[in-house]
Amino acid sequence: MDEEIVEKALKSLGxxxxxxxxxxxxxxxxxxxxxxxxETERREIMVPGFGPVRDVSIDIKCDKGDRIRYQSDxxxxxxxxxxFNQKSSIPGKIPSGCFNAVFGFDEGSWASxxxxxxxxxxxxxxxTLFNIHIDRYPLILSxxxxxxxxxxxxxxxxxxxxxxxxxxxxxxxxxGGKDLVLVKQDVSSNLGPSELKNHLDNLGDQLFNGTxxxxxxxxxxxxxxxxxFDVFGSQIVAFNSSTSICSKxxxxxxxxxxxxxxxxxxxxxxxxxVPNKPDAVDYSFIPITSLLKAAPGRGFLSHAINLYxxxxxxxxxxxxxLDFQGxxxxxxxxxxxxxxxxxxxxxxxxxLTFNFMGPKLYVNTAQVIVGKRPITGMRLFLExxxxxxxxxxxxxxxxxxxxxxxxxxxxxxxxxxxxDVNFFEAINGKKFSHICTAPVKYNPSWTYDxxxxxxxxxxxxxxxxxxxxxxxxxxxxxxxxxxNSIVVKSIWTQGSSGVSQKSGIFSxxxxxxxxxxxxxxxHDVVVDSSVFPTGPPxxxxxxxxxxxxxxxxxxxxxxxxxxxxLATGARLILDKxxxxxxxxxxxxxxQQYFFSLxxxxxxxxxxRVVERMPQVVSLHQNVIMNPVEFLLGKGxxxxxxxxxxxxxxxxxxxxxxxxxxxxxxxxxxxGRSIPELLEFPEYFLYSLESxxxxxxxxxxxxxxxxxxxxxLNCSDQRFEERLQGNYIExxxxxxxxxxxxxxxxxxxxxxxxxxxxxxxxxxxxRIVSL
Numbered sequence: 001m002d003e004e005i006v007e008k009a010l011k012s013l014g015x016x017x018x019x020x021x022x023x024x025x026x027x028x029x030x031x032x033x034x035x036x037x038x039e040t041e042r043r044e045i046m047v048p049g050f051g052p053v054r055d056v057s058i059d060i061k062c063d064k065g066d067r068i069r070y071q072s073d074x075x076x077x078x079x080x081x082x083x084f085n086q087k088s089s090i091p092g093k094i095p096s097g098c099f100n101a102v103f104g105f106d107e108g109s110w111a112s113x114x115x116x117x118x119x120x121x122x123x124x125x126x127x128t129l130f131n132i133h134i135d136r137y138p139l140i141l142s143x144x145x146x147x148x149x150x151x152x153x154x155x156x157x158x159x160x161x162x163x164x165x166x167x168x169x170x171x172x173x174x175x176g177g178k179d180l181v182l183v184k185q186d187v188s189s190n191l192g193p194s195e196l197k198n199h200l201d202n203l204g205d206q207l208f209n210g211t212x213x214x215x216x217x218x219x220x221x222x223x224x225x226x227x228x229f230d231v232f233g234s235q236i237v238a239f240n241s242s243t244s245i246c247s248k249x250x251x252x253x254x255x256x257x258x259x260x261x262x263x264x265x266x267x268x269x270x271x272x273x274v275p276n277k278p279d280a281v282d283y284s285f286i287p288i289t290s291l292l293k294a295a296p297g298r299g300f301l302s303h304a305i306n307l308y309x310x311x312x313x314x315x316x317x318x319x320x321x322l323d324f325q326g327x328x329x330x331x332x333x334x335x336x337x338x339x340x341x342x343x344x345x346x347x348x349x350x351x352l353t354f355n356f357m358g359p360k361l362y363v364n365t366a367q368v369i370v371g372k373r374p375i376t377g378m379r380l381f382l383e384x385x386x387x388x389x390x391x392x393x394x395x396x397x398x399x400x401x402x403x404x405x406x407x408x409x410x411x412x413x414x415x416x417x418x419x420d421v422n423f424f425e426a427i428n429g430k431k432f433s434h435i436c437t438a439p440v441k442y443n444p445s446w447t448y449d450x451x452x453x454x455x456x457x458x459x460x461x462x463x464x465x466x467x468x469x470x471x472x473x474x475x476x477x478x479x480x481x482x483x484n485s486i487v488v489k490s491i492w493t494q495g496s497s498g499v500s501q502k503s504g505i506f507s508x509x510x511x512x513x514x515x516x517x518x519x520x521x522x523h524d525v526v527v528d529s530s531v532f533p534t535g536p537p538x539x540x541x542x543x544x545x546x547x548x549x550x551x552x553x554x555x556x557x558x559x560x561x562x563x564x565x566l567a568t569g570a571r572l573i574l575d576k577x578x579x580x581x582x583x584x585x586x587x588x589x590x591q592q593y594f595f596s597l598x599x600x601x602x603x604x605x606x607x608r609v610v611e612r613m614p615q616v617v618s619l620h621q622n623v624i625m626n627p628v629e630f631l632l633g634k635g636x637x638x639x640x641x642x643x644x645x646x647x648x649x650x651x652x653x654x655x656x657x658x659x660x661x662x663x664x665x666x667x668x669x670x671g672r673s674i675p676e677l678l679e680f681p682e683y684f685l686y687s688l689e690s691x692x693x694x695x696x697x698x699x700x701x702x703x704x705x706x707x708x709x710x711x712l713n714c715s716d717q718r719f720e721e722r723l724q725g726n727y728i729e730x731x732x733x734x735x736x737x738x739x740x741x742x743x744x745x746x747x748x749x750x751x752x753x754x755x756x757x758x759x760x761x762x763x764x765x766r767i768v769s770l
Contacts, residue, residue, distance in 0.1 A: 016166035065128025123204035133172035174283030177259025189250030350464035374566035377555030
């Protein structure tokens with residue numbers, strides 16, 4: 001008998017616990033109880049299976065346990081989460097740490113887990129040796145807890161309280177063991193809930209019927225069940241000493257043991273080991289805030305704990321996370337927007353044209369400034385009664401976070417106008433208006449001391465400039481300097497994060513698109529508990545200019561771990577003649593996972609790929625793999641192919657037929673080696689007939705041997721100048737495939753995808769105080 005478990009369990013009653021962690025006694029908070037028990041009157045209690053235990057408070061009771069087999073229905077994600085919570089006396093459906101640990105879900109992004117999960121099921125055998133619980137009402141918090149409750153919204157103090165005391169108090173424990181079989185079905189599986197239930201019950205019968213000699217079903221019967229249920233085969237993977245997983249075709253079967261000798265796979269043998277090595281298998285909790293009553297600051301602590309349990313940020317980031325969860329506003333607010341021009345004022349707004357007969361899109365060039373408050377979202381908006389005036393709106397915090405108090409300087413800097421024609425892209429033909437797709441970020445030359453200094457966006461402006469005969473839409477940003485801070489993590493994000501947030505007719509267009517392709521699209525799970533988490537309802541109108549502008553919001557919030565982001569840059573992107581912004585957060589994660597799995601490109605490399613070619617997020621995976629598989633088939637290693645894609649992301653969007661033609665000419669006619677392709681993968685982007693062949697023949701005639709970069713990366717005029725010289729000049733660096741930079745490509749080379757992509761991106765950066 002492991003008598004230490006009895007003492008440990010008795011000491012754990014009344015202690016604080018973090019509900020976001022797995023349910024283990026070792027995760028109890030501190031050494032002292034958080035509630036007051038009668039420690040003066042003590043007695044001896046009889047613990048079944050362990051004998052008498054002396055010197056126990058009279059407020060602690062012990063009951064005899066039992067043995068049961070529990071079989072759940074096939075439930076949805078939220079239903080199963082609610083079932084787990086009910087077993088621990090926890091209200092609501094927010095997943096606990098135990099639920100996430102048992103089913104192998106990510107602790108921080110339960111909304112995405114819920115969207116990807118179709119059904120869950122549980123079949124388990126529970127052995128309870130004894131139950132202990134606190135039998136004292138009402139419970140009273142200790143003095144040290146009451147004194148530690150912050151009386152105001154103080155994020156660092158609230159974070160310290162949660163880290164020290166947890167979120168709940170343990171009031172009951174069941175000691176014994178449990179042997180569980182769990183099934184998790186992804187949305188990719190077409191198996192019905194009744195079939196899933198039958199297969200789970202059959203597997204449970206094999207494990208828990210008391211037959212020690214496991215005999216698998218006959219061959220014909222076994223093939224009727226999905227392969228994931230063959231937990232006796234060789235495909236099962238031991239995750240750790242107590243958990244094994246078998247996954248196939250969108251179905252995952254998890255075998256898990258708590259208590260007893262978890263390394264014993266045989267259920268009958270495992271039962272015999274439970275009395276010698278029991279563990280806590282069931283917990284009962286009460287919220288700490290339920291005992292605060294009218295204590296000052298109760299509401300602030302309750303709100304902080306609710307946010308923490310809902311979004312589960314890392315504990316090290318909790319103070320910063322809470323600091324960014326204040327009220328947010330859009331600037332300018334709608335009441336400040338003129339619906340139409342006043343009678344005594346003439347409008348001089350510049351405009352954009354898309355065709356000869358089409359409507360003009362006027363541009364609101366007013367500066368939008370939010371002061372010393374971080375920007376957490378951006379959107380393009382069509383203002384006016386006719387919805388024909390383009391404006392930029394900024395989402396910002398109502399108050400400056402405490403972490404940035406007295407660190408944001410008064411001096412502001414506006415980004416300069418960009419005159420690089422390489423970033424000018426025609427919206428609908430070269431004769432009409434253009435947009436500037438250059439990324440707008442802070443300039444390192446703005447400060448001589450690059451240490452402990454960061455810049456954040458505090459204002460924005462749309463402007464139209466004339467370049468030659470072109471009207472070019474540009475984005476300008478206002479930056480504020482943040483002293484004694486550094487950028488810890490930065491990412492480019494496309495589209496609105498979390499749930500889709502759209503306005504006007506765009507909502508109807510997207511809803512139609514989702515419903516017509518519902519078998520392939522996952523519906524986002526809304527984590528926000530507000531009445532209208534995506535914004536108030538907006539009447540649908542017929543707006544012709546929406547085919548040129550997408551008004552979806554790009555926002556970062558608590559659902560984006562670690563939950564404290566602010567904008568430090570932005571850019572406009574033109575895609576298929578439309579200035580758009582489409583929610584691509586889920587798609588970005590899936591594409592990153594795909595690049596890591598198939599192309600062996602790490603997240604840092606994928607970030608460079610997206611930065612150089614944002615459209616890669618919307619490319620179909622089959623399109624990406626066609627050129628990649630061809631290069632791998634030619635003996636180029638996976639690492640080298642990954643390096644080529646990072647250098648030249650456009651490579652994965654090329655038609656494989658053109659890649660083959662260029663490759664065969666490279667090998668057979670030019671007789672060059674693979675390392676040259678690795679050095680200059682942009683070779684595949686050039687037209688074989690109009691550039692590669694012609695220039696190769698000219699070089700061959702003159703007997704000149706040069707690199708691919710020297711041969712191709714220049715204009716025709718410059719190439720002729722090179723041939724007329726008696727020397728080969730120093731090579732310049734290859735073309736830079738930065739975001740928005742254009743490169744001369746052969747016609748119809750890039751494979752387009754039917755899915756729309758984002759055009760308005762915001763660079764978010766997480767800033768922490770030193």
